[in-house]
Amino acid sequence: MIKNFIGAIVASLLFAIPTTVLANSYPVIMNEYNAISSGKYIDGTDYVDSSKGDDYFASFAGMPDGRVQGNGGNWFELVVTGQNVDMRGWEIRWVEEGSDGGDGTDLWYGDGTIDQGIIEFANDVVWGNLQAGTIITFSEQQFIQVDTTDSGSGERNFTHPDQVDGSFEATIDLSTDTSFDPSSDDWWIHVSTLEEATAGSPLVTTQTNVDGDGAGNFSVGNNDMHFHIFDASDVEVFSVVEDDFGGISSKEMAKLEADPTPYLNKNDYNDGTSSSFGAPNVWSAGTITQDFTALRNGTIVPEPAAALLMLGGAIGLLMLRRRK
Incomplete structure (x- = not known):
């Protein structure tokens, strides 16, 4: 009877543990990246094609709204999903497989003609103990100047x-x-x-093989973009490729349309026409916003270690019973 009881516990635990627990647990994830080309806008080739923009860009003096040509240039956003994550010495390796502007230098990908690069985290205290729910954005530019003058046909907010x-x-x-x-x-x-790239003690350093680019440059686009994150031991801890988003146009964002979690389902990645630089993602015409509450207060469940420990304990009891 005891054996049957323990067996029932084991079975119930197996069914209680979601499949995501048995899958990978990611300490850091890609949350959003800007695939909009430098001459276009969110959801349109021209300013007048849509009213969509980014709230952060709209917050600056002189900006009539957040609809900006290029939508801020090359930038992407990570979310820390593990607790007390040490990212010192980590690398983000990126490649745009459909772009062949490489100068012949193969940095990591295997073909020096393909656009690629590496962003490396410095050995700095900023990266030493990151908490779950932290948002980290990377932009290439430090400042973006915007010409807000109306062209007479409604076009405005030009950057380049x-x-x-x-x-x-x-x-x-x-x-x-x-x-x-x-x-x-x-x-x-x-x-x-x-x-x-101009700092005495930089928080990150970059390498790129894109012809004409140099220190501090990196690329983000919509031509088969890949991101791979490696820890200081050169172990890949996360990756995302454009196919995960179902294909992205040069007028769209790539983003996670779900609450951030270490156990995310990559089917929740999607292309979209809303942008939320440094803030939770929004989708479904702005009706749904990411919720970071569980991630930040430590109530993400289930904890895989605890669940599997319970399962292991039950199996151990069952085996002990069998030996008697």
């Missing part, structure tokens, strides 16, 4: 290359900011790689 009057009326500040403080509900770290 065609200003209306040759002047800029607003500046989007993308300077490195590590003044985050989770105890005050500030969970956002931001890094400008071009700014860090």
